[in-house]
């Protein structure tokens with residue numbers, strides 16, 4: 001479906017929850033939406049005939065500075081079309097609904113976004129770290145992240161002078 | 166004169182009797198039979214697999230891959246040691262029976278490699294947690310380099326006198 005038309009369709013259905021569409025600077029077109037409506041909008045996109053975005057290609061988190069954002073890349077295997085959804089969440093309170101019940105892909109991708117940026121996905125069946133150890137502190141892909149000196153007695157950021165000299 | 170001929174002096178070999186120092190025979194045998202624990206961690210592991218496969222044929226040096234630390238004399242730490250994995254390496258190392266050896270393969274295992282400055286989750290060299298015998302530099306090292314590392318280790322093993330020095334209580338030797 002034509003991106004402008006899809007935008008109008010979404011706007012008509014979800015009103016304020018659909019904030020903008022970017023066609024010029026984004027391939028595929030990017031729809032910015034409210035974080036509390038991510039699940040509903042994805043469900044609509046997945047289950048509506050003519051759209052049928054049945055595959056989640058990727059889900060990523062980003063640190064935009066003032067806020068965090070979550071980006072979903074959806075693809076329709078039937079209509080061979082892809083779109084991007086972006087939901088911005090507050091840095092202090094990064095929470096949104098999980099789409100892992102709609103797309104199985106989301107399970108691990110959401111855990112990665114949680115691991116790296118601390119975005120919490122409500123309703124996720126197993127919301128814990130996926131790559132880093134469970135007792136890791138902090139979220140390394142946040143721009144203000146400072147690594148600790150050591151983890152379980154193993155040095156991390158300390159200058160290893162005996163090695164590098 | 167080959168190494169074996171130097172160590173083993175045939176005496177009256179018609180009766181099948183040979184005389185040799187047990188220590189030297191043991192070390193000679195060990196140096197030609199270094200069973201290694203399969204332990205691939207990152208891109209370097211691909212080169213280690215290539216070294217073990219038919220073209221470079223690590224087996225001809227007596228190095229056989231083992232799938233359990235209990236049967237291994239040697240561990241190739243081939244690749245990036247993340248902190249999460251470092252704890253497991255330590256456990257595996259402690260499960261290996263002495264005498265045991267470690268080869269750090271690639272820049273990552275030696276010093277953190279490309280992650281040495283900003284890798285928040287990477288251990289900056291496996292020698293921070295286990296003693297390393299041979300360092301094989303490269304990113305990744307070619308199979309020939311790993312072969313050379315193994316041969317260097319064999320040289321080291323050959324010189325060891327386990328019974329008279331390392332494990333003897335009288336001389337205060339402790340296991341490695």
Ligand code: SF4
Pocket residue numbers: 207208209210243244245270271272273274278279303304305306
């Ligand atoms: S040393 Fe290079 S090739 Fe080896 S694991 Fe590290 S990055 Fe990969």
